Amino acid sequence: MHTLRSFGSSVAGIAIAAGVLSAPIASAVEPAEIQGDATPSTIREVNLTDPADAENINYAITTEGDKRVVDIAGLKDKDKWKGYAFGHKSKAGNHYGDHVKVMTATSAAMGGREVPLAVITPDGNFDKKRPTLYLLNGAGGAEQGMDWITATANSDVNPEQEGMQDMVDFYTSKDVNVVIPQAGAFSYYTDWVDTPNNGYLKGPQKWETFLTKELPSALESRIGGNGKRGIAGMSMSATSSLLLAEHNPGFYNAVGSFSGCAATSRPLPRLYTQLTVNRGGGSADQMWGAMGSEYNVFNDALVNANPNNLGKSETYVSVNSGLGGANDWGVPGSSTLLVEGGVIEAAMSSCTHDLKAKMDSQGMKADWNFRNTGTHSWPGWRNDIFSSWKTFERGFAKDAAEAPAAPAVEANELSVDAPQAEQDAQVKDALSAAEQSPDKDFVEGMGAEGTEAAGAPEAVGAAE
Template structure:
């Protein structure tokens, strides 16, 4: 791959969406979360949360190179007893004062391991620096779906026990929120791979999250076509979905299908987005040619994005509309952001960072 092409690809994923400060549409107010971290954890061993040890692997991450010396980002790590003491780096944008809510924000498929995380690819730090809310981004978990696996994979990225739901819901919140001085209000959100996972973690722990954000993901996992979508993702990490949830349609697979378990989202504020898959301005070669990129490189790169990113987002859009139909049928309200254009790429997710804040604010402060 040429240097010019790599630069173009970088520009594609880093081109900013227009900054849109929009207030979420008013919907009936959901009830506040009532469960505490201790109630959810039960007898589960707890994480040890400490300052981040800067190992060579951490130092190599783009997010750390950008924010390692930035006082707006607290660099922490937490152990996971369920994953044999695995140490998970955490990038935290602290609220700056006690008694504030916490947003857990999950990365997509490649995550920090492939330099495709929220801190590297979006305006997350700039946007949330003054919002007086704690934002927690686990900087590990590539291709894991942030779920509990039934067997241990041994792939390029997925090795050993994968017990991410246990870590995120039982092991981490108590120690971390105590360190941050947070209150008992929280949200969970994800993009692409982790968008459906955000639904599932809230469904499995009703009364724990005040809000959920699902940015361009698929909440259906226990149906033939969608199960194969899952396979494509975990294959990239060197594993199979059967190692994660068992065969398609198994009890574990169905339990992790947000569409099938939509009723368990009742009472939670929801922000849900997707684009159509049709090329937006920032997907077209002219957008980059006008900014000085080589025309041939721009054309080739845009073609790849329009075809691959367009197909993925069209599939995601179908999933998201099915989820809306299910929620509408049950009378469960949500804030929807259906974009008329856009591929499966960062401009839309950057927009979601800003547009979802109205939903989270309402969940935290309007109850």
């Protein structure tokens, strides 16, 4: 483990040497100045019988008798999840079209942007009031075909390891509606200081405003929400899930964080953040301002992990060790997965141990899942869907979530003294190592959601 962590520090140093961190520094601002308009979203259900809705996917649809056949492999990455939603049949026999509704929601804070949503529901008609679970994608998200729907659609149903089964099959067996925002790649789902205009990040990024103020009331009234809600995410959005819950105490009955780094305002965690955002065309300074600034600290989920902010939510946190396990061998690209995914997950493991130390020191409880093996890849996250359910079920059994309260943020609060000093030393060592072996190609792998292929078939069919 120490070897992997040192390797992770070397990669961090290489990125710094390569100039990945160069960006203008934003001035200090108050959170209220950054958050956008909280106009309730307008919700619309997408229907393939409408030519306007079908135009982004109909190029890959053919009909055979009474069946619609969708060529998943022929779809653009950003449209693959729609192909599954409209034309996939799970191994358990469920037609996705009966249980996955494609919707859009407007965001006034983001200039009227229409955000696509995948909504998983047990019966498809929203006649019964249920809790709402918001499930966030990782860095590349649906825009890169790396979303929850696409990555879990072909999982085997394994009674002995229920967490590996098709996600839609699993959630439709529960009394919950699951909402997956299918946009927001590389955004960290927070409200940005500046408006980026490059790559995947173009236009206002006001995701916290959208997810906590604009979307919930409008959507939950449409799909039969009962006032109880949860939030979960993996990799990039593991940080986001903790953070949004901390910023809105009591708003979520339960929170799930899978393979993430809660800290964002210290040198090494800040580097992980920058590497992720940079892949999308933005910078951490555009997102939160200068490292260690008040707004950066406001968006540090480790600093904000205290009983007032997170104590009202049932919490599940998982991470793998970074050491290759049985599920990491024999998949396409496994050698890259074992190296790059191992380094990334080892770094996330260090971050997660910091979070546990902080929460333990304040008497805060959580369901911790430290796995002895596993890399930064989909097998562990698929398993988290099942492993975290008891936490969410316990949270949903509580009274309805409260209205958001003001978070307690101590700008000068040190999270955990020992890891702070250790990480500062690691960054210095990494800079020295980078001078001797700057390998930018390897650095590009940092921040990825793992390299395991989703295993999409060339075509799937479902009855209309």
